[in-house]
Amino acid sequence: MMNPAKYQRTPTPQLSNRQWPNNFLTKAPIWVSVDLRDGNQALANPMTVEQKLALWHQLIAMGFKTIEIGFPSASQLEFDFTRRLIEENLIPDDVTVQVLVQAREHLIERTYESLQGVKQAVIHVYNTTSIVQRENVFEKTKDEIKAMAVQGAKWVQEYALKAAKTNPHSKWIFQYSPESFSQTETDYAVEVCQAVMDVWQPTPENKCILNLPATVESTSPNRFADQVEYFITHLKNRESALISIHTHNDRGCAVAAAELSLLAGADRIEGTLLGNGERTGNMDIVTLAMNLYSEGIDPELDLSQPNKWVPVVEEVTQIQTHPRHPWVGDVVYTAYSGSHQDAIRKCLLKQKPDAPWNVAYLPIDPKDVGRDYEAIIRVNSQSGKAGSAFVLAQEYGLNLPKWVQLDFAPIAQNLAEKQGGVVSHKDLYSAFSEQYFLTENNIQINHYHLDREGEIEHLSLEVNGEIWQGSGTGTLSALCDAWHKRTGHSVDVIDYAEHALHTLDESPNGEQGKNAQAMAYVYLQQDDRRTVGVAIARDTVSAMVMALLKGLNA
Numbered sequence: 194m195m196n197p198a199k200y201q202r203t204p205t206p207q208l209s210n211r212q213w214p215n216n217f218l219t220k221a222p223i224w225v226s227v228d229l230r231d232g233n234q235a236l237a238n239p240m241t242v243e244q245k246l247a248l249w250h251q252l253i254a255m256g257f258k259t260i261e262i263g264f265p266s267a268s269q270l271e272f273d274f275t276r277r278l279i280e281e282n283l284i285p286d287d288v289t290v291q292v293l294v295q296a297r298e299h300l301i302e303r304t305y306e307s308l309q310g311v312k313q314a315v316i317h318v319y320n321t322t323s324i325v326q327r328e329n330v331f332e333k334t335k336d337e338i339k340a341m342a343v344q345g346a347k348w349v350q351e352y353a354l355k356a357a358k359t360n361p362h363s364k365w366i367f368q369y370s371p372e373s374f375s376q377t378e379t380d381y382a383v384e385v386c387q388a389v390m391d392v393w394q395p396t397p398e399n400k401c402i403l404n405l406p407a408t409v410e411s412t413s414p415n416r417f418a419d420q421v422e423y424f425i426t427h428l429k430n431r432e433s434a435l436i437s438i439h440t441h442n443d444r445g446c447a448v449a450a451a452e453l454s455l456l457a458g459a460d461r462i463e464g465t466l467l468g469n470g471e472r473t474g475n476m477d478i479v480t481l482a483m484n485l486y487s488e489g490i491d492p493e494l495d496l497s498q499p500n501k502w503v504p505v506v507e508e509v510t511q512i513q514t515h516p517r518h519p520w521v522g523d524v525v526y527t528a529y530s531g532s533h534q535d536a537i538r539k540c541l542l543k544q545k546p547d548a549p550w551n552v553a554y555l556p557i558d559p560k561d562v563g564r565d566y567e568a569i570i571r572v573n574s575q576s577g578k579a580g581s582a583f584v585l586a587q588e589y590g591l592n593l594p595k596w597v598q599l600d601f602a603p604i605a606q607n608l609a610e611k612q613g614g615v616v617s618h619k620d621l622y623s624a625f626s627e628q629y630f631l632t633e634n635n636i637q638i639n640h641y642h643l644d645r646e647g648e649i650e651h652l653s654l655e656v657n658g659e660i661w662q663g664s665g666t667g668t669l670s671a672l673c674d675a676w677h678k679r680t681g682h683s684v685d686v687i688d689y690a691e692h693a694l695h696t697l698d699e700s701p702n703g704e705q706g707k708n709a710q711a712m713a714y715v716y717l718q719q720d721d722r723r724t725v726g727v728a729i730a731r732d733t734v735s736a737m738v739m740a741l742l743k744g745l746n747a
């Protein structure tokens with residue numbers, strides 16, 4: 194049985210003059226991928242060294258400059274992976290590796306051992322400061338927990354000095370996390386971090402990193418931002434620390450919390466690609482980076498080819514990407530519903546290549562992340578005329594006039610209802626051509642002849658072996674006249690449209706060349722019936738004649 198009385202709100206500081214809601218983001222934060230550590234520790238089957246290497250290379254290719262590679266003191270595999278990166282010289286000069294360790298001496302010692310010969314590394318030490326863990330896990334007072342942090346900071350510093358004796362060229366950067374910061378009294382978190390800084394004595398030129406985790410997300414993003422703003426504004430020597438944020442997604446708001454933390458003054462964000470991580474995951478760097486991108490901010494990560502990096506992430510985590518995952522899911526740029534399709538089609542027609550992106554229902558240009566417009570609109574039973582028109586235009590170059598779109602809509606709808614899912618482009622085109630195109634089986638036109646006499650055109654045409662003749666102010670009206678003479682029925686052309694159609698033709702020597710054909714559409718009124726005819730032919734007149742004949746016989 195559900196019982197909300199069982200739960201209570203995590204206390205967060207009362208800010209009387211909070212600033213973060215007034216701020217805007219203007220640049221990307223310092224990104225830190227923790228896929229190889231936090232992401233990895235959440236997997237039922239942790240990554241092998243080879244899988245870690247595959248992901249490492251991918252992260253480098255995407256532009257990450259700090260990568261938490263693991264917990265080298267935790268297992269031989271983690272240790273060996275660290276050694277492999279160093280010994281095989283796989284760490285580019287502009288990339289810094291980061292490693293996690295508890296505030297325990299033997300683990301810190303082993304961590305430095307794993308890093309022998311590294312050019313530069315972040316030693317990330319943590320201990321929890323949260324109320325629940327102080328009371329129930331560590332059974333320690335606030336002062337005792339602070340002492341653990343101080344002791345950890347001292348060991349980190351001492352072992353760095355020892356390492357400098359054998360490897361004077363290694364540069365060490367110190368990072369401390371008050372684990373479960375978001376479930377810690379914020380003034381106490383400041384006190385602990387201040388004590389750690391007293392040990393490390395960082396300066397603005399040689400900063401330490403203070404990483405503030407929402408280890409378990411337990412407040413709303415605005416209250417987490419309050420915690421961060423309180424922390425930053427109460428830290429004495431803030432200019433000597435980089436403020437880093439590490440959120441988890443228990444309430445589904447890890448990205449929002451990180452984004453608001455940046456408004457509150459944070460410099461650096463830790464997270465994973467697509468949000469793999471403990472429980473509901475770590476903060477998804479892809480989502481946050483793309484959020485910035487969609488507001489015109491350079492994310493300083495290359496996320497343009499999800500088709501390359503998503504499979505790597507899926508392979509090492511054995512987790513499939515949700516089709517509606519923000520920015521990169523399979524269907525996130527696809528519209529099935531009629532009014533969305535209509536709006537997208539109209540906006541895309543108006544979108545100028547160099548103008549700011551201004552397309553309804555598409556927050557970014559799908560091409561930026563390697564998506565074709567072809568996949569944007571898929572026709573099913575929820576689609577309207579615009580969906581079919583878009584597909585036939587994108588895939589087959591047909592610019593259907595609105596009256597053809599309207600005429601074809603029920604046919605496409607019928608097909609979608611019969612098939613019960615998405616109608617393939619091919620099926621849609623077949624339905625269209627079956628409905629409208631004139632084929633040689635229907636009618637054969639052997640030749641036609643046009644003569645102009647002043648304003649009047651005379652048309653002579655052989656249809657299925659019979660000669661038709663008529664006159665009018667143009668080819669269409671001459672043809673309508675010929676029809677009237679033959680059948681006694683009058684026909685009016687309500688509308689007419691034509692356009693060139695470029696198709697690729699294969700020449701006998703195998704080379705492909707462009708071939709222009711003519712597409713014609715006619716909209717006719719015969720007695721009380723309205724019909725549509727469409728045709729493709731070598732020249733405009735033939736297309737017009739054939740379209741009209743098709744319309745007449747529809």
Ligand SMILES: CC(=O)SCCNC(=O)CCNC(=O)[C@H](O)C(C)(C)COP(=O)(O)OP(=O)(O)OC[C@H]1O[C@@H](n2cnc3c(N)ncnc32)[C@H](O)[C@@H]1OP(=O)(O)O
Nearest residue numbers: 231234264266267268294295296297319320321331372408
């Ligand atoms: C929020 C996070 O993501 S934190 C990172 C979590 N990641 C991992 O734990 C993965 C790697 N960890 C491991 O492989 C193992 O935990 C090891 C090898 C590091 C340590 O293993 P063990 O020594 O067997 O201890 P175990 O994991 O059970 O840790 C519990 C002990 O460490 C202490 N401890 C836990 N965290 C810390 C810390 N940050 N600093 C100091 N002590 C700590 C606990 O109080 C407990 O002590 P006790 O044995 O005296 O009761």
Ligand SMILES: CC(C)C(=O)C(=O)O
Nearest residue numbers: 319370372373406408
């Ligand atoms: C070790 C820390 C940074 C962590 O992963 C967490 O608190 O979530």
Ligand SMILES: [Mg+2]
Nearest residue numbers: 231406408439
């Ligand atoms: Mg974490």
